[in-house]
Amino acid sequence: MKFEKYHGIGNDYLVYDCQKNTEELDADKIRKICDRNFGVGSDGILAGPYIEDGEFAVRVFNPDGSEAKRAGNGIRIFAKYLKDAGYTLSERLTIRTKGGKVQVRFLNADGTRIQADMGKLSFSSKDAGLAGEAREALREKMVFGQKEYDCSCASMGNTHCVIPMAEISREKVCTIGAFSERSAYFGDRVNTQIMKVLDKNNIQIEIFERGVGYTLASGTSSCAAAGVAYKLGMIDSDVMVHMPGGKLWIQIDEDWHVMMTGSVQSVCRVEMTEDFLRFEP
Numbered sequence: 148m149k150f151e152k153y154h155g156i157g158n159d160y161l162v163y164d165c166q167k168n169t170e171e172l173d174a175d176k177i178r179k180i181c182d183r184n185f186g187v188g189s190d191g192i193l194a195g196p197y198i199e200d201g202e203f204a205v206r207v208f209n210p211d212g213s214e215a216k217r218a219g220n221g222i223r224i225f226a227k228y229l230k231d232a233g234y235t236l237s238e239r240l241t242i243r244t245k246g247g248k249v250q251v252r253f254l255n256a257d258g259t260r261i262q263a264d265m266g267k268l269s270f271s272s273k274d275a276g277l278a279g280e281a282r283e284a285l286r287e288k289m290v291f292g293q294k295e296y297d298c299s300c301a302s303m304g305n306t307h308c309v310i311p312m313a314e315i316s317r318e319k320v321c322t323i324g325a326f327s328e329r330s331a332y333f334g335d336r337v338n339t340q341i342m343k344v345l346d347k348n349n350i351q352i353e354i355f356e357r358g359v360g361y362t363l364a365s366g367t368s369s370c371a372a373a374g375v376a377y378k379l380g381m382i383d384s385d386v387m388v389h390m391p392g393g394k395l396w397i398q399i400d401e402d403w404h405v406m407m408t409g410s411v412q413s414v415c416r417v418e419m420t421e422d423f424l425r426f427e428p
C-alpha cells in the first residue's frame with residue numbers, strides 16, 4: 148500500500164490512490180495507518196480518484212475508521228495531488244465528495260495555493276444533524292459535561308457546532324469536544340469549534356474534529372465558524388480564520404456561498420511494509 152502525505156496548514160492527510168493501489172482500505176487498516184505512534188500518523192485518509200460522470204470524486208476517512216462527508220483542507224490537498232500525479236492540467240476542476248461538489252481553482256503554478264468554492268452553508272437543524280422541529284440552529288443552549296454553552300450549528304457538507312467565547316485554548320476545546328462530539332443532540336456526531344472574534348475581519352478558532360480529536364486546522368470548521376459569526380452579526384462577510392496551524396481566508400456571499408482560500412504542501416511518499424500490515428497488536 149502506497150500513500151502520499153500532504154498537509155493543509157498542519158491538518159495532515161494521506162492520499163491513497165485507488166487507481167494505483169489494489170488493496171482495499173478498511174476501518175482496521177485506516178486506524179492502524181493513521182496512528183501517530185504505531186503507524187504513519189495523519190488526521191485522515193483521502194481515497195480516490197473515483198470517476199463519477201466524468202468528474203473526480205474522493206472519499207474522506209477519519210483516523211477512527213469512520214467516513215466523513217467533507218474535508219476542506221482535504222479537498223485542497225486532493226486537488227494538489229490530482230495535479231502532482233498528472234490527473235489534471237486544468238486550472239479549475241470539480242471534485243465530488245459525499246457532502247456535495249466542490250469547485251477548486253489553482254492560484255499558482257505549483258498548486259500550493261488553492262481557492263475552493265465550498266457551496267452553500269446551511270444553518271438548518273436537519274442539515275446539522277439535530278433532532279426536533281426544523282429550525283435555524285442558532286444560539287441554542289447545549290450542555291456538554293454538565294456545563295451549558297451557547298451553540299450555533301451549521302452544515303458545510305459535514306456538521307459543525309460553533310461556540311463563541313472571550314478566550315479560547317486547546318485545553319478548552321478538548322474538554323468540550325470530549326462530550327460534544329458524541330452528544331445525543333447530534334444524530335451522527337459533530338465537529339466542534341470554539342471561536343474568538345478578534346475584529347470584524349479576523350476570527351480565531353480551536354477545533355475538535357469528529358472522528359479525529361484535536362487538530363491544528365480544519366477547512367470546513369473555518370467555513371462554519373466564519374458563517375456563524377457573520378450570521379450572528381459579529382463580523383463582515385470577508386474574514387481571515389486564524390488557527391494554530393495557520394490561516395484560511397473565507398468569503399461569504401449574500402446567498403451563503405462560501406469561498407475558502409489557503410495553502411497546501413506535499414510532505415513525503417510512503418509504502419507500508421508487509422510486516423506492518425500483518426502485525427496484530
Ligand SMILES: N[C@@H](CCC[C@H](N)C(=O)O)C(=O)O
Pocket residue numbers: 158190207209214215216217218219220221305306338356357358359362364365366367368
Ligand atoms: N479536517 C477537515 C474535516 C474532516 C472531516 C471531519 N473530521 C468530519 O468527520 O466531518 C477539514 O479540513 O474540513
